Amino acid sequence: MVPEPSPPNRSLADDIRARSDEELTSLVAARPDLARPAPSDLTALASRSATRASTARAIDALDAAHLQALEAAAVATDPVTPATLARLLGASDESAAAGLLDDLWRVGLVWRSPHGLVVTRTVIDVLGDNPAGLGLPAEDLPGPPAADEATLQSEIAAAPPRARAILDRLTWGPAVGIVGPDDAPGRRGPAEDGARWLLAHGLVRAVAADQVALPREVAMVLRGGRVHADSQLMPPAPAGVAVDPDRVDAAAGAAASEVLALLDELLDAWSQDPPRVLRTGGLSVRDLKAASTRLDTEPEHTAYLVELALIADLVADDGEVEPHWVPTAEYDQWQTEPGGERWARLALAWLSSTRAPHRVGGRTDASTVINALGPDAQWPPIRSLRRAVLDLLDRHWATAPEPAAVAESVRWARPRRVPRTLDSVVGAVLREAAWLGVTGHRALSSAGRAVLLAEGDPRAAAESIHPHLPAPVDAVLLQADLTAIAPGPVTGSLAAFLRLVADVESRGGATVHRFSDESIRRCLDQGWTGDDILAGLRDASSTPVPQPLEYLVRDVARRHGTIRVRGVSAVIRSEDERGLEVMLAHRRLAPLQLRRIAPTVLTSPVSPEVVLEMLREEGFAPVPESASGVVAVPIRPARRAVRSRSVDPALVQAMDRAQLGSLIQTLRAGEDEARNRASAIAGGRGPAIPANDPTTSIAVLREAIADGRAVWLGYSDSIGQTQRLLFHPERIDGGRVSGVAEDVARTLSIHRITGVVPD
């Protein structure tokens, strides 16, 4: 579509409205946030693109070259042309500058005016007051406007040494500096050198009593017209050694095979004995350490493996009352898939995960320890960083760059979005990629590349790793030192059998399993018999079962289960074997589920009391026995109730006359006071209400309920004032009394009732 000649743009909105469909498509593709939710028209799109949030996002996505170009354009006072931009960037190549500007226009960070490209106001806002370390322009600082360039040049050239040193310090930012007391701008006296000389000549401006700022114009002159000290227009080439792609793939295959074996082992262990879910949601440090010991891996590697299991949905919180981490149903499915598919699932899950296993074991900002599988291992920036690292390796195919060089390149590609810990993050990503087999010998493997391009489809990734995975073996070698060696990966039922019957001693291309008393016993506990185990071993082995191994299995099997444990509730013992037989045959005793465990012993799962009673009912004469076998003669005392604990009535002690006198006086005084107060409050309505304790109040209330009479009560309301109510109580429960007062149903708390008098 040929764009129709349109009137010159006066704003970003005009510019966007004038763009072709294709240009709009690329704008929205580069800034997907503009399209969500879909804007109603182009004006809406334009205004959304000019928002601070969207602009900041777009700027964050820029690489160092474009960021420098944008900063340079923002510094320019007038609309920029490729020529001016090239000059500001200190680049000799005008076309490169044009290309950069064009890219910036495409993403809507600059717009085309008749005189050149203009940086949007939001961009300037987002870049802040100090783009590229430059200070504010002179017009935004106190003092006169800046002199022209030639004047500034000559002033700078005339600067005495200390003044010059200050200028040099401020040139590349920060553009504001604190000066010593002797140089403070407010100080009087001749200004022969230093900051005050610079102030006097307008090269710096005073922004505070002890601070001076370098105006942007002066800085530009000092910088020789360039905005940046070192140009980053070209991406750094990561140094690295060339590696043979075949070797890379082979190594990746080995790593992939290992990660599958490790996860199998881990999740198999967790199926048997799942670790607890911490209250904060993660895996305890102790359980992680246990996994480390079991897998014989470094803690960081172990954390990675358990996290990998989580992000590939192979393990989850079972959601029970006491929650545990257990393998999921997907895990069962996953286990039966071919190696390539199993690996692809892991790799794709890892690539798109926002969990950062390397953070496990570190501390959060709140300085709590980050647990594996816990919420704190979630760290969204990792996803784009991971992608950035792998994309870089992809661009440098068949090279193994140093981690530091990779970090350097990542920093260039996204300068505004690198974490402080970039080097360690990149290191962690590279390690994880190597463990997974996405890389081999530190270069991207073809399977890794397939994963990058897979966009969620596991098939291609699975196919690409498949030829590099060692072929599974279907037989192991059994040896007389009680080991079984699988000279390659084992899968399926053979793997499960070996894990059950032996312990893994060494892992790698091959797996060394060791048989021991415990491992054989474990297998027997699962319901296998010695013969089953030996048959299984014979099937699994390409060589005969060595005599010592066979002996071990038989020996453990011989001892296994010779001792049985069962739970019973009652034991019936009698020298009268006949009598016991009668009991066994007795139909009415069937509910006791009697079992004979010796000629003179019967057992029952029913409680001894019931057994005794039923036997007696059927005419037997049993005697109860204590646990130690002593006849427990039931001592039947005459039945007596135990007096329930009640409050003792207060002992009434006789009072002497003096005490009585003073008591009466007190009572009188109290009565008078209450009467006075009552008449003062209520103006005489109803009787005076004495202050009762709650027990008395409840008693009076209960009486009133029983008699169906009303009471007068004092009730302290929510603001603490005592109200007088004529109350018809109906019910007391839970420390409240319900009833009707002044035709309104009310429920009053007893503890607020100050006193009650019957009406």
Next chain:
Amino acid sequence: MTDGALIVQSDKTLLLEVDHPKSADARRAIAPFAELERAPEHIHTYRITPLGLWNARAAGHDAEQVVDALVTHSRYPVPHALLVDVAETMARYGRLTLLKDDEGRLVLRTTDRAVLTEVLRHKRIKPLVGETIDDDTVLVHPSERGHLKQELLKVGWPAEDEAGYVDGEAHPIALDQTEGWSLRPYQEQAVDGFWDGGSGVVVLPCGAGKTLVGAGAMAKASATTLILVTNTVSARQWKDELLRRTSLTEDEIGEYSGARKEIRPVTIATYQVLTTRRKGVYTHLDLLDARDWGLIVYDEVHLLPAPIFRMTADLQARRRLGLTATLVREDGLESDVFSLIGPKRFDAPWKDIEAQGYIAPADCVEVRVTLPDGQRMAYAVADAEDRYRLASCSDAKLPVVEKLVERHRGEPTLVIGQYLDQLDELAGRLDADLITGETTVAERQRLFAAFRTGEISLLVVSKVANFSVDLPEASVAIQVSGTFGSRQEEAQRLGRVLRPKGDGRTAHFYTVVARDTVDAEFAAHRQRFLAEQGYAYRIIDSDDL
């Protein structure tokens, strides 16, 4: 993926498939740097350790060779991290060298200043060196040569010792290779390996003729020699062997033991006499400086007591030869053997030597006896420390031992045990002579001689027989109790019967253990060692005997 015979594991073990057509090549390629750990029937396990890698460096192999051997013979891709680790570990050896400078002073020189700076900052190393000569060189006091090597190894920067040796006082010694006798090829290789390396350890199985390797080394040195052995019997045997196989005469060989204190051009001393202390002072330390020794031979290096290590640290200017059947020390002092005696100079797997016909093939059988009910009860209620004794001294073993002795009547048979009462009783029941630590040397030698001539065919011995007793014709060994699960002891005892037999008979090695007790547990431990060494063993019940 290749079809190599080797599988490299992530824990740095190497699995070698024995029946693979290329297994011999692979074995040869990895032997210099990997220690054979287990050698059962199908797959042998080697382990790569820093000491092994440094041994290889000392023998002139470089990291490239090691990596190449691994990559070439490995069936699956070798983990990158492992290769890097191998290269880095090997690169640590030789950064520091002990040598004599032009003025004849002992100095420590480095090819990497950072390393020198690093090690000199260590608290334990700083006092061992003297003034700095230049950025790469520091002066070392000759008396600290051994300590310095020990400490440097501990911090992971083993020094190469090129400071040379004193020749010592010359004394002509020659091998007497008449009468159709000569050093076997592997013995010659061992002597050459040692001599080229200067100092170091030769690993040969019991019965493979370590004494002769010692004699060969003495002939090379032709200098006064101090031989350190484990006990007096062993000293006498060394003497006999040297008289028989070398030009040395009775007058030239001295014995320095508890009984006699002779210092002659060739002096044989026991570890015990050297480590005797009175009032905290080693009274016989002077022996080490009594003559200008040109060679010091350490028999059974894996048993070398710690004080001897300390003394050896001061003998670094003399050539040192260590002889042993195994580098595995149960006290973990392997690194001291490396730094003070020297790197391994020769090693041959038992099975190979057996295949060459120099060791008798052995039939190892574990016989399990069931404890009678009364003893089972006593065992169950016994304290943990008494359990082993109770189980291993069970009466139930006696008839089994009788039956075994009966089965091999006429063949030279040793009954070996740990507990004297048990041995007493056995000797009584079997009507055999008993040798214990209390038996006089003369009596011991008389009995051994009688045993050797076939005059008597059955001996009951305590653990004194573990070390260096040479009983050429013992073809049956019956072990009734041992020192808990010591692998080293097992090697020794097996060695008792693994001497080449005149008629190529199979040797028999029986262990009698009490079922379901710690005795059986310890036995399992020791048996594993046998299986690992490639000796098939069987377990049978005493009832099936």
